[in-house]
Amino acid sequence: MERELALEIVRVTELAALASAPWMGRGDKMSADGAATAAMRAMFDTVSIKGTVVIGEGEMDEAPMLYIGEQVGSSQGPEVDVAVDPLEGTEIVAKGLNNAMSVIAVANRGNLLHAPDMYMEKLAVGPELAGKLSLTDPLEETLRKAATELRKKVADLTVMILDRTRHESMIKTLRKVGVRIKFLSDGDVAGAMAPAFPEAGIDLYVGSGGAPEGVLAAAALKCLGGELQGRLMPADANEYNRCVAMGIEDPYRILTMEDMVGTDDVIFAATGVTPGEFLGGVRYMAGQRAETHSIVMRAKTRTVRFIRSLHYLPNKALLRAEA
């Protein structure tokens, strides 16, 4: 993929973030998501790719736009897999909380795992711990190893986890071992990426979240030199068979970075909708301007760009795309 594509992709996440931001705190996650999806879909038409959505808003019969298998892009340019989450953290926006983003990963065709819509157990770390830990180890041991590698006391580790009742036993363990815990209300793409940003002050991300979000976070961590290990959690025989039908022969095996993102030719872009661990949210300024904060990066070069943009809203015709 040409490197210029990275800037085209960040335009798409910017527009989706701008479209969903007006819904902050209005208690309507469907409208926030619909606005982001319509804007993202419209903007994709201007991007020079022959894209196939492999992670999207759902199956063809459930989602009118950005469904799995949908073709996106101007039909000129490289054949690529596209993973999207137009609004990662719908509930966050509805409640006006932190860490909602608009997210896209693009890789050469056939290189992104087609993750089924189910939970995935995750262990995500930044560059210092990449290759040093294993999801197969008991959590206590993982924490001890992490502390040793980081030359910290266990009590000085900060671990991020989604605040969910299904994590009760993990939270008990974290408290028993004595680490600091930062709870996420939602938005575990940002959560899993956080350990790769020293300013976020997070050493590890643990716990289960969506499998599609796991692949998006793996794409980001590939660009950041971090690591995510995942294990699908099929809830019943149907979900198990679904994994197999999607080409994952042993649904319980550990998924490595390579399994989820099989190439260095991957671009990741995200724009903050509400403020988060490493990105600011959309801010409205005087003079009908809005400010966005984005990150865009390529695994090939591992260049990480933070882009602050000032948009003049009356000129954003695609913002008014129909949901």
Ligand SMILES: O=P(O)(O)OC[C@H]1O[C@](O)(COP(=O)(O)O)[C@@H](O)[C@@H]1O
């Ligand atoms: O809310 P659950 O069922 O624990 O699911 C966790 C998943 O939901 C999210 O918090 C938010 O997902 P949505 O944007 O689809 O609402 C994800 O980041 C996370 O992977």
